[in-house]
Amino acid sequence: MNSRDRILQAVKANQPDVATLPDLQAFISPAPASLETFRKVAAGMGSHILEIKDESEIPxxxxxxxxxxxxxxxxxxxxxxxxxxxxxxWQTGDGRQLQDADLAIVRAQVGVAENGALWLTEAELQVRVLPFISQHLAVVLDQSAIVPTMHHAYERIGGPQTGFGVFIAGPSKTADIEQSLVLGAHGAKSLTIFIKG
Incomplete structure (x- = not known):
């Protein structure tokens, strides 16, 4: 037996006991998704919320x-x-073709009430860098796509459907510099969320 086989045999013989995964039901809120909660949390994160009846109102x-x-x-x-x-x-290239984008308008699959996050995938974005390189970001979210918690969001998202997905909550921000809050530090300066009812 060579050293490789001895090492693999030792690893196999010293495996930890199999443990059952913890029950996460205690973390899942029974409360329904609340538009008011989503609006309050997202606004607290620096987002601007606008309710619309029809997408023709957006421009x-x-x-x-x-x-x-x-x-x-x-x-x-x-x-x-x-x-x-x-x-x-704008869809072809390595992302630098969007360096002059002032405003990006995209759709979101899911909105999370507990933290104001929006789930975007490359199916909606088409170019992964778009929400990060544009100066301002506007997202269209159906009110029916708002879920109470991240646990509900992951249940709805399920397994990977695309190669890329990201949760975005509010415009980018940092308080590292002299403990002063700066919006738009490393991404979009503003986030406008259109909630279609």
């Missing part, structure tokens, strides 16, 4: 909300969300 609301910002290049992953055409070939 006018964005123009109103970002009237003071110099928004010139808008990338909407679904062209029906914004009436101005996105830059040509």
């Amino acid at each position: 006018a609301l964005l123009k109103q909300y970002y009237s003071d910002a110099n928004i010139q290049q808008v990338v909407a992953t679904d062209p029906s969300l914004y009436d101005i055409a996105a830059p040509l070939n």
Whole structure:
């Protein structure tokens, strides 16, 4: 028997006892998903919440909300969300083609009431770097997609369906510099969430 086989045999002989996984039901809240909770937590994280009845309201609301910002290049992953055409070939390349994106508009699969997080995958984003490289981010979320907790979110998401997914909660922020809160430190400066009822 060579040294490799001896090591593998020793590892196999010294395996820990099999233990059952803990029951997580105690962590799962029986409370239903609450739009009010989601709104309160997301606003506390620095997001701007707008309730809409129809997606056709989005372009006018964005123009109103970002009237003071110099928004010139808008990338909407679904062209029906914004009436101005996105830059040509924004979906091809290594992400640097989006370096001048002022505003990105995407859809979210799930919203989590307990922490205001939004679940986005590359199916919605099309380019993974989009929510991080754009100056501002707008997300469209169906009210029916709001769940109470992260446990509910993982139940709804299930196994991997795409190669990439991310939870985003509020605009990026840091308080590392002189203990002063800075929004938009390493990602989008603002997050607007359109909740479609």
